Amino acid sequence: MxxxxxxxxxxxxxxxxxxxxxxxxxxxxxxxxxxxxxxxxxxxxxxxxxxxxxxxxxxxxxxxxxxxxxxxxxxxxxxxxxxxxxxxxxxxxxxxxxxxxxxxxxxxxxxxxxxxxxxxxxxxxxxxxxxxxxxxxxxxxxxxxxxxxxxxxxxxxxxxxxxxxxxxxxxxxxxxxxxxxxxxxxxxxxxxxxxxxxxxxxxxxxxxxxxxxxxxxxxxxxxEPENAFVADFIGDSNIVDGIMMEDRVVKIFDHIFPCIDEGFGKKKPVDVVIRPEDIIIGKVGEGIMDGEITSNVFIGVHHEMCIEAGGFEWVAQNTKSYPVGTKVSIDVLPENIQIMNKPQSEDEEAISLEEVLGEENIGEDNE
Amino acid sequence: MNSMKKLFSVPFICFILCGTIVPMGVIAYYGLTDREGLFTLKNIMEIATVDHAKALGMSLLLSFLATTICLILAFPLGLILKDSKLGKKGFMVFLFILPMWMNFVLRTMAWQVLLEKNGILGGLGIINTPTAVVLGMVYDYLPFMVLPIYNALVKIDNSVIEAAYDLGADYKRVLFKIIVPLSVPGIVSGITMVFVPSLTTFAISNMLGGGKVNLIGNIIEQEFTASANWNLGSGLSLVMMIFIVISMALIEKFDRNGEGNMI
Structure with a gap:
């Protein structure tokens, strides 16, 4: 009890x-x-x-x-x-x-x-x-x-x-x-x-x-943050728009990323969360997207770098330092991509406990 | 920098010299000499005569009463003000300080008119009694008790009070173990600011006592004016100063030992 x-x-x-x-x-x-x-x-x-x-x-x-x-x-x-x-x-x-x-x-x-x-x-x-x-x-x-x-x-x-x-x-x-x-x-x-x-x-x-x-x-x-607020509030993260093409495939900035999420339907807009430490930096052409390092700050254990790729500034953390201006590629392991439903309205952005527990009809309660 | 500081202190040194040390010296000189300018303790010993001792006793009693009544009135008021909303708080404090902006003699005179035989409150029959004098003291000096107590009370962190409740204290305990001890500095300065002027007053006792309530302040005043005996007046003033110093020392001691169980 x-x-x-x-x-x-x-x-x-x-x-x-x-x-x-x-x-x-x-x-x-x-x-x-x-x-x-x-x-x-x-x-x-x-x-x-x-x-x-x-x-x-x-x-x-x-x-x-x-x-x-x-x-x-x-x-x-x-x-x-x-x-x-x-x-x-x-x-x-x-x-x-x-x-x-x-x-x-x-x-x-x-x-x-x-x-x-x-x-x-x-x-x-x-x-x-x-x-x-x-x-x-x-x-x-x-x-x-x-x-x-x-x-x-x-x-x-x-x-x-x-x-x-x-x-x-x-x-x-x-x-x-x-x-x-x-x-x-x-x-x-x-x-x-x-x-x-x-x-x-x-x-x-x-x-x-x-x-x-x-x-x-x-x-x-x-x-496994359940919405963009949690993802944003807990730790640093890259929150980007994506389209769930089909199960286990998400398209971000016209690049196809394999992931492990299912059940979002086809061609459904979603929020995608990728933690900075999960971004794998490699040589140009070796990853999914190519980009360029735009900033590099040493913050203790690792370097925090911004990578301009696909029109988005990705935050990445790595123990290896890449100087500003370096052309690199980005890759992410499928299990490190977190897919979330987009909030339908402002109200839903603040979901209540019942929704967490899986009840469907909370939209009315919030009105 | 240092020479600048010294320069700044010049006016204050002048003030202390002209406003405190020289007058004190003059009073001490007159108090310890007779009319021929010869050293004597006679003026000091005069306090032991029946009339003077009686007046001093009356002064101590009335100012003690006035201070106690002010304290009893001011503390609950401070508690109420502490918990009221910010805007209301300022307004209430303002209301209590307002009379202070009026001339002190005028305020006392107003009570004289009210309490007179034919006055609105003449029926009370307290004019020219010690009761009227205490009433005057309380009315005149209450703001001096309210302000420091109020300041001390609003300074108490609410989370300290909540912590006491949290640890199981009821209101009575919170009041006597937390709030009162933490407002002791305010209480002490309030007592000082009411007790000292009450002890030395002659205006209030003149107007509301009608010559029937003789306080030590009245006697000293008469020595300086009516009897033109500066030596005796100064001697009695010195005695009173000693009494004030003793009272303050007692209150100070109370302050330090009294933490946690003042009442």
Whole structure:
């Protein structure tokens, strides 16, 4: 049974819908990430679950029990806030003890728990330190410690790593995964950083305009984006117009590419997604299309190059560098070509969950 | 750069010299000498006489009352303002500050007229009593309590309050464990800004006390004007200054120790 069920949630701010008939179910011990651009409704979802915002319509079920109207202090849910929200007038130990004191734990239990939590977040011995004396990353870890000592069933994390620098962010990502495995708590994580989402989650929910765009494992989301929004939002990609000539054959810019997708019909316009790292650069004439390198930037592990071919600027990544001006060819393995139906209307661009589940007649619902 | 900075500081040094140090020195000189200019502690010791001690006690009591009432009025107001919408917030604060733009003596005089025997509120019969003086103090100095408390309250990050709820705190706990301790700096400056002028006032007690409520400020004033005894007036002023310093030190101490359990 699902631990948490969000049913038909809608929420508007000043007439603007941020959540529209939103459904989501969360299983026990899952690390689930809500991913999307700002304003997509992910933080609102989190706040509704935490009890800080009441939905206009819809219900929140916790183990089958309706908690929609329950105040935040009565929920078995703790939140790690974006801005850490540590109590500045208390030292670290007092911050961590706050929730336990309220639930009436004994002093010795509280002291043990503080020690344990600080060890868990690698900040042993910080009990007497003041909040001000901690760096951003340390404050974030204290915020996590403060939440987990209450042994919540669910931990909500609202872009907790947003303010940290890259290296610290990566360290914290691994830390969070370790915590989740050690504690067995359900994590609901909100972020706009796709890399973060892919690294940590068991399940990623990509959101836009208050709708779920796609839900699945990080691999599914990355390798098989269901629409152009997901493909565009997750990683870099080349999204081009194509025509599905027949099963397993797609025509892009008058060049025939073999692919592995079936069932789109004949001569059907489609969106085609090709990841930059899947573009194979070869000598002129050896690939499917010929083109010319127009830019080349070294971005760490590989070079990111733009290739002008067929009137489109393809983004390609390769460990081998080709100087600007080089004539090259492009090839793509059939399994690396992702075919998607073109959205029929603006509304459909933001497909709802029901559509993901395979129901057909959602077009009307959106009206 | 450094010489520029020094140049900038000249007006302030002049101000401190002419506005603080010289007058203080003059008061100290008069306070510690008699009419012949000989050193004496007599002016200081005068505070121990029954009349003066009574006036000082009355001053301390009334200004304590006025400060407490201001605090009780201002804090909930600050809480309400903190949660109201932005435009409304500014307007409400404006309304509370508005009386401050009117002349202080005029405001007090208005209360005098209202509370007089034949005044609209004459029926209350509080004119020329300590109650009227406290009322005047509260009315005159409330904005000085509202502003710093309001500023401290709006500065509290809402996510800190949400975090407290999130960790299981009810409203009472959030208020006394989070909101009040975090607004202590505002409370302290509000107390200072109400308590000190209340303690030293003579205008309010003159107008609303009708000569029947004698505060230490009135006595000092009389020494300077009616009795033309600058030495005694200065001596009493020095004593009052010591009392203010002691009160401030107490409040400061409260501020530092009181975090988390001020009330």
């Amino acid at each position: 699902a631990l948490i069920e969000l049913i038909n949630l809608s929420k508007s701010y000043d007439g603007e819908k941020v959540l529209d008939e939103f459904d989501l179910s969360i299983k026990e011990n899952e690390f689930i990430t809500l991913l999307g651009p700002s304003g997509c409704g992910k933080t609102t979802t989190l706040r509704i679950l935490g009890g800080f915002t009441k939905p206009d319509t819809g219900r929140v079920l916790f183990q089958g029990e309706d908690i929609t109207q329950l105040s935040p202090n009565k929920r078995q849910i703790n939140t790690v806030f974006q801005k850490y929200a540590l109590f500045p007038h208390m030292n670290i130990a007092e911050n961590i003890a706050f929730g336990m004191k309220i639930s009436g734990k004994t002093q010795s239990y509280i002291n043990d728990k503080i020690k344990y939590a600080l060890k868990l977040v690698n900040l042993s011995g910080f009990e007497k330190r003041s909040v001000d004396s901690l760096s951003g990353g340390q404050q974030q870890r204290i915020a996590i410690a403060r939440a987990i000592v209450n042994e919540p069933r669910v931990l909500l994390l609202d872009e907790p790593l947003g303010a940290l620098d890259l290296k610290l962010r990566q360290e914290m990502q691994y830390e969070l995964i370790r915590l989740k495995n050690e504690l067995g708590i359900t994590f609901l994580y909100v972020t706009h950083d796709q890399e973060e989402a892919l690294t940590m989650s068991d399940k990623v929910v990509v959101m836009n305009k208050g709708y779920i765009q796609q839900m699945g494992t990080p691999e599914q989301i990355y390798n």
